[in-house]
Amino acid sequence: MEKRLNNAPCGFLSITHEGLISEINRTLLDWIGYEQEELLHMHLEILLSTPNKMIFHSYFYPMINLEGQVEELFIHLKQKDGMSVPFLMNAKLYKEDLVERIDCILVKMKKRIDYEQELRSAKKLLEAAYQEKDRALANLEQIHVEIEHQQAKLLEMNAALVELSMTDKLTGLKNRRFFQEQLEQHFNHFHETAETFSLCILDIDHFKKVNDTYGHQVGDDVLVQLAQLLQIQVRLEDIVARYGGEEFIIILPETEIPAAKEIGEKIRHTVEQDGWPTGSLTISMGIATVTSEDTETTLIKKADKALYGSKEHGRNKVTHFHEIK
Amino acid sequence: MENIVVRNNVTILGQGDQPLIFAHGFGCDQNMWRFITPAFMDKYKIILFDYVGSGNSDINAYSSEKYQSLQGYVQDLLDIIETLSLQNSIFVGHSISAMIGLLASIQHPDYFKKLIMIGPSPCYLNDDGYLGGFERSDIAELLDMMEMNFTGWASYMAPIAMSNPEQPALTQELKQTFIAADPIIAKEFAEVTFLSDHRSELPKVSVPSLIIQCSEDSIVPSSVGDYLHQHLKNSTLQLMEAKGHYPHISHPNETIQCIADFL
Numbered sequence: 001m002e003k004r005l006n007n008a009p010c011g012f013l014s015i016t017h018e019g020l021i022s023e024i025n026r027t028l029l030d031w032i033g034y035e036q037e038e039l040l041h042m043h044l045e046i047l048l049s050t051p052n053k054m055i056f057h058s059y060f061y062p063m064i065n066l067e068g069q070v071e072e073l074f075i076h077l078k079q080k081d082g083m084s085v086p087f088l089m090n091a092k093l094y095k096e097d098l099v100e101r102i103d104c105i106l107v108k109m110k111k112r113i114d115y116e117q118e119l120r121s122a123k124k125l126l127e128a129a130y131q132e133k134d135r136a137l138a139n140l141e142q143i144h145v146e147i148e149h150q151q152a153k154l155l156e157m158n159a160a161l162v163e164l165s166m167t168d169k170l171t172g173l174k175n176r177r178f179f180q181e182q183l184e185q186h187f188n189h190f191h192e193t194a195e196t197f198s199l200c201i202l203d204i205d206h207f208k209k210v211n212d213t214y215g216h217q218v219g220d221d222v223l224v225q226l227a228q229l230l231q232i233q234v235r236l237e238d239i240v241a242r243y244g245g246e247e248f249i250i251i252l253p254e255t256e257i258p259a260a261k262e263i264g265e266k267i268r269h270t271v272e273q274d275g276w277p278t279g280s281l282t283i284s285m286g287i288a289t290v291t292s293e294d295t296e297t298t299l300i301k302k303a304d305k306a307l308y309g310s311k312e313h314g315r316n317k318v319t320h321f322h323e324i325k
Numbered sequence: 326m327e328n329i330v331v332r333n334n335v336t337i338l339g340q341g342d343q344p345l346i347f348a349h350g351f352g353c354d355q356n357m358w359r360f361i362t363p364a365f366m367d368k369y370k371i372i373l374f375d376y377v378g379s380g381n382s383d384i385n386a387y388s389s390e391k392y393q394s395l396q397g398y399v400q401d402l403l404d405i406i407e408t409l410s411l412q413n414s415i416f417v418g419h420s421i422s423a424m425i426g427l428l429a430s431i432q433h434p435d436y437f438k439k440l441i442m443i444g445p446s447p448c449y450l451n452d453d454g455y456l457g458g459f460e461r462s463d464i465a466e467l468l469d470m471m472e473m474n475f476t477g478w479a480s481y482m483a484p485i486a487m488s489n490p491e492q493p494a495l496t497q498e499l500k501q502t503f504i505a506a507d508p509i510i511a512k513e514f515a516e517v518t519f520l521s522d523h524r525s526e527l528p529k530v531s532v533p534s535l536i537i538q539c540s541e542d543s544i545v546p547s548s549v550g551d552y553l554h555q556h557l558k559n560s561t562l563q564l565m566e567a568k569g570h571y572p573h574i575s576h577p578n579e580t581i582q583c584i585a586d587f588l
Contacts, residue, residue, distance in 0.1 A: 018568065018575060043568070045543050050459060051467035053543045055474065057570045058352035065574050066356055074473045116473065 001025060011087070011106035014094075019043050019061070022101060031108060033080040047077045049084065060091070064102055068093040077106075086113045168242040170220060171227035179241035179249055183296050186251055190290055198260035200250040201303045202267070202285040205315040207246040210278050218277050226283075229274060233267045249303075257289050257320055264318040272316060282316035289320070329408040333401055334381040336373040337409070338366060344411040345369040348402065350420030350444075351518045352511065354380025357419070360577035364585070372409065376401050376422075378510035387510055395421070395521055399428045406436050413438040417584060419573065420444050420544070421518040428523065430532040440534040441584055444570050445553060446545045448522040455524070458546045464519045468512055527556035534560045535587040537572070537580070544570040561587065 001023060005012055011028030015021055021039050029036060032047065039046065045053055052075055063070050070091045076084040087106040094101045166178035174182075186197050204210070204226065211219040223246065230240045230248060243249040252260050264285045271283050286307025288299050302321040309324045310317040329335070336355060339345070345365055347358045355373040362371050375382040376398050391397040402425055406414060415438050418426040423442030430437045449457045450464070459467075534557055538550030547564070554562040563583050567576035 043541075043543075049466070050463040051470055054463075054467050055470050057544055058350070059474065061569070061571055062353050062357055062574055066359065074470065076470075120472075 011104075011108075013044075013104040013106060015044050015102045015104065017100045017102070019045070028106060031079075032077055032085065038080075049076060049078060052076050064091055064093055074109075086110065088112075168227075171224050171242050173227045173231070173248070174239065174241040176241060176243055176249075179239070179243065179251070180296075182239050182241075182251055183299075186253065187290075187294075187296060194292075195254055196256055196290055198252040198255045198257070198287055198289040199299055199303045200252060200260065200264055200285060200287045201243065201300070201307045202248050202250075202264075202283045203307060203311075204246040205282045205284055205311075210281075214278060221277055222281065225274075225276070226271065226281075229270060230267065233270055234263070238263075255289070257287075257322060260287050260289055261318060261320055264320075268316065268318050284310035284315045285318040286310055287318065287320045289322070329404045332377060332383045332386045333374040333405055334383075335405055335409070338362060338371040338373065339369045340367055341365075341369040343369050344372055344409075344414040346372045346374075346402075346406075346411070346414050346416045346426075348416065348418040348422035348426060349375065349379065350418070350422045351514055353419075356380070357571070357574060361573050361581055361584070364581040369415075372405065372411070372414075374401075374405055376514075378514060384510070389513060392510075392513060393517065395425055395428060395517060395523070398422075398425045398517075399432070402426065402429045403433060403436070406433075411436070415439045415441065415588065417441040418443070418445070420446070420570065421521075424521070424523055427530055427534070428526060431526060431529045434531050437532045439587065440530075440532050441537065441587060442534060442553075443537045443573060443580070444539060444542055444545050445536060446549045447524045447527060447553065447556075449519045449545075450522070452522070455552070456546050456548050458544060458549070459519060464516075467519070468515060471512055471515060472508070524552075524556070527553070528558075530557055531559070535583070536560055536562045537565060537583050538562065539565050539567050539569055539572055541568040542570050543568075563587075 001012075006026045008025065008027060011031060012023070012025040013021065013028055014023035021042055021044055024036060024039055029039075044056065048056055055073075055075060060070055060073055060075075070089070073089045073091070074086065075089055076086050079085055086109050088109050089104050089106045091102055091104040094103050166174055168175040183199075189195060190197060204222065207219070207222075210222055223242075226248070227240075227242065230250070234240055234250060234252075237253050239251040239253075241249050252263060255263070264287050268283060268285055271281060274281070284307060286303045286305065286309065288294075288302035288306060290299055294302070306319040306321040306324060309319040313319070334355070339362075347355065347362065349355055349357050354375045358373060362373070365371055378384060378387040378392060391400075405411075406429075414436060416426040416430070418424075418440070420443070423440070423445030424447060426437070426440050427442070427445075430440055446457065448455065449459045451457050451460055536550050536553050536557070538545075538547055540547070550562055550564070554560050563586075565572055565576065565579055565583060567579050569575050573580045
């Protein structure tokens with residue numbers, strides 16, 4: 001071997017097609033602590049640990065034979081004392097006449113490999129951290145889903161409670177509280193648009209007698225039946241509520257005096273005609289239609305006065321407040 | 326049909342009718358048979374392919390779940406046989422592929438006429454009196470060595486690629502890296518290969534087989550050849566003069582002779 005190649009600042013190694021070492025330079029021998037006689041004609045495997053044999057056979061050997069060259073193969077060689085030395089190896093298939101050699105150049109990469117190992121461990125830590133992050137995120141998402149579910153449940157329960165708080169338990173009609181809210185809204189609307197509405201209070205005639213004669217159960221049945229009847233008789237936009245005891249109240253939106261009276265009369269007539277557990281039953285009704293001087297209180301008072309008027313005039317009557325002035 | 330042919334980069338050569346399937350081993354692709362196939366061109370129908378994840382297969386068809394055991398690779402082989410409607414095939418498998426063919430023949434003995442196994446091993450790990458040739462620490466070191474020998478490995482970080490919806494561009498880039506980075510697949514293939522143990526399956530094999538063992542196989546100890554011969558019914562053990570683990574590359578003529586003698 002040429003002297004300069006023998007002492008070149010890199011390892012030089014040539015192997016036969018079968019993998020036997022045919023040439024090796026001084027530099028590489030010094031690096032791995034062998035003498036030339038010990039290695040010549042030996043299989044390169046003598047310098048390889050099991051995993052490195054595997055890399056050699058499964059990557060290097062097929063590649064060099066199929067592609068004619070291999071670049072930057074990372075491989076360990078065993079020193080004579082058993083220590084493993086990392087190398088970077090380039091190889092090229094050399095063919096001339098019948099001679100075939102695999103020429104290899106090796107560079108020690110002791111310092112480089114320490115650096116790479118550091119990078120690798122940093123990468124592994126980072127990977128672990130990312131995995132941890134993903135797990136935490138998945139966990140949070142799970143919690144988020146649960147919270148949303150709980151929230152939907154709460155909203156649902158709340159809606160049910162609100163509905164319950166505005167409903168009269170016995171008749172299923174809206175209760176007085178709801179009515180008050182609606183009345184307030186209708187007043188607001190009236191002030192904004194001057195759209196008239198009417199209010200109608202009705203009361204079962206001689207209801208005390210029903211209770212006394214037939215018992216509270218029948219009294220309740222009568223209230224329920226009347227509630228249903230009112231609900232059917234009014235228009236879609238009208239609001240029927242139980243005002244208390246045997247008193248019911250109806251808001252009639254966009255309704256002037258004559259129309260209000262007509263609706264009231266229709267209801268009164270239907271009640272009178274209906275079949276009741278008590279035989280017959282009648283109601284008295286008072287109606288008031290809003291004016292610009294009215295407040296919620298005065299309007300209710302007016303309707304109440306009109307109802308009183310109906311009672312005074314023999315019951316089973318519909319009276320509008322404007323008739324009793 | 327198209328799918329499997331493209332998926333496994335199936336190549337069909339030769340003028341004969343008798344199917345002769347060549348299956349590459351770990352770390353390679355169908356190219357490794359380059360020196361062997363010419364000898365069989367005139368009399369056989371030669372089928373070459375790449376396992377999903379290797380060579381020019383469709384890497385998108387790879388999933389870690391499917392290929393976490395040899396069964397995924399066995400299915401590749403069965404899919405190819407069924408797609409091409411091959412009957413009475415002669416199967417030549419190198420290294421881990423020998424085991425893949427063997428497992429396939431247990432599931433469908435009728436598909437195979439003969440199994441030819443080059444440097445086969447049912448278990449690469451040493452285990453209580455059984456000499457597989459590898460210790461667990463060797464496998465770990467091998468995986469490390471592989472990692473350091475693949476470009477693209479270092480730049481690929483699995484957990485990032487898995488989810489990064491807030492940075493779609495990055496995900497896209499990493500996806501491309503993944504397509505280019507069979508290192509991950511190669512690593513999983515290595516794990517499947519070197520951690521598998523199919524010794525208990527051997528008695529179920531009924532198809533006649535040829536075990537081709539290199540005289541000094543640096544990967545698989547020669548005792549493994551004896552072990553296989555003992556546990557496989559209808560098996561023939563052929564010891565080659567060739568040394569190494571890739572006789573079909575290092576000693577193609579002797580390998581061709583061994584195969585031809587058994588056909």
